[in-house]
Amino acid sequence: MFNSLKTRGVQLSVQALRSRSLATAPASISSSIPTPTPTPTATASSTASSIPKPDLRPLKLNSNGSRDLYAIFKLHNMPYMVTRGDKVYLPFRLKGARVGDSLLLNYVTTLGSPEYTCKIDEGIPTDLYKLKASVVEITREPYYEVYRKKQRCRRLKTFPVEPYQTVLMINELKLT
Amino acid sequence: MPVKAIARTSIARNGVGAFVPSCHRVSIQYCNWGGSSTGLRQALKTGKIDKFAGETQYIFYEVTKKPGHPILKFHYSNDTVQEVSVANLKAEEILDKLDHYSQRSGNKLIKFNHKVMSVNDSVRGIWSPLHLPKTHRHKI
Numbered sequence: 626m627f628n629s630l631k632t633r634g635v636q637l638s639v640q641a642l643r644s645r646s647l648a649t650a651p652a653s654i655s656s657s658i659p660t661p662t663p664t665p666t667a668t669a670s671s672t673a674s675s676i677p678k679p680d681l682r683p684l685k686l687n688s689n690g691s692r693d694l695y696a697i698f699k700l701h702n703m704p705y706m707v708t709r710g711d712k713v714y715l716p717f718r719l720k721g722a723r724v725g726d727s728l729l730l731n732y733v734t735t736l737g738s739p740e741y742t743c744k745i746d747e748g749i750p751t752d753l754y755k756l757k758a759s760v761v762e763i764t765r766e767p768y769y770e771v772y773r774k775k776q777r778c779r780r781l782k783t784f785p786v787e788p789y790q791t792v793l794m795i796n797e798l799k800l801t
Numbered sequence: 802m803p804v805k806a807i808a809r810t811s812i813a814r815n816g817v818g819a820f821v822p823s824c825h826r827v828s829i830q831y832c833n834w835g836g837s838s839t840g841l842r843q844a845l846k847t848g849k850i851d852k853f854a855g856e857t858q859y860i861f862y863e864v865t866k867k868p869g870h871p872i873l874k875f876h877y878s879n880d881t882v883q884e885v886s887v888a889n890l891k892a893e894e895i896l897d898k899l900d901h902y903s904q905r906s907g908n909k910l911i912k913f914n915h916k917v918m919s920v921n922d923s924v925r926g927i928w929s930p931l932h933l934p935k936t937h938r939h940k941i
Binding site for chain 2: 713738
């Protein structure tokens with residue numbers, strides 16, 4: 626159950642609101658934090674480790690103690706530009722995530738301050754930054770109906786649409 | 802002259818730092834006689850709701866017996882109460898409803914056509930052609 630979150634770029638880190646009966650098996654959770662071997666996130670970090678580590682000192686000096694810092698992370702290959710305290714509206718139900726879960730986003734392509742940018746398309750090495758998000762809400766979009774008309778049929782087909790929505794709150798964004 | 806700090810009130814954002822789940826109370830109302838409550842009665846009897854309540858210990862559950870169709874009432878921390886009719890639903894469907902509505906925040910459902918909602922100032926600021934030295938400005 627805990628390892629069901631296998632999206633590239635996301636790693637379930639803390640199970641804050643899980644019940645005690647579920648959280649009594651945190652061995653799998655805690656082990657999954659430092660060594661995410663089976664997840665594709667590991668491949669992301671391994672590709673990131675093969676590239677030379679960038680020098681982020683100018684970024685660090687320019688970012689006003691990580692306050693003036695933005696990041697572009699990728700989820701399902703879709704970029705999201707965030708700062709700390711932003712809400713990310715995902716137009717789907719994130720698999721395996723529940724409200725209250727904390728996610729470690731580990732596929733960041735860009736880190737930027739007012740004057741400097743570090744951009745690596747394969748992913749910046751994960752030990753250079755920390756980007757955390759918490760799952761705040763799993764809801765749906767307002768209900769609406771889609772009508773389709775077929776040829777030689779006098780009736781309209783009606784399809785109810787109520788897509789899922791996952792809202793993430795960016796908890797922490799800092800350079801380490 | 803001493804340096805003066807600029808006073809700024811912090812914005813309350815649930816999830817930055819601590820996260821408090823919005824749904825804090827669920828009232829389950831069922832009827833002991835009516836046929837539309839069969840699924841809910843089964844869910845209560847077989848302990849499925851007990852199990853779910855054990856997993857979500859931050860929610861207070863109350864079960865009331867009242868004639869009429871079965872209703873789930875979700876109380877959210879923004880003082881909204883959402884009533885969901887679970888008449889004629891099976892036990893699994895009722896549990897899906899319970900799981901789904903307890904993960905909402907109680908806010909109005911919105912269609913958000915952007916990816917990120919931010920209250921912070923832009924890190925880079927807004928580009929302006931006039932804030933450049935005159936020699937570097939774009940000339941038409």
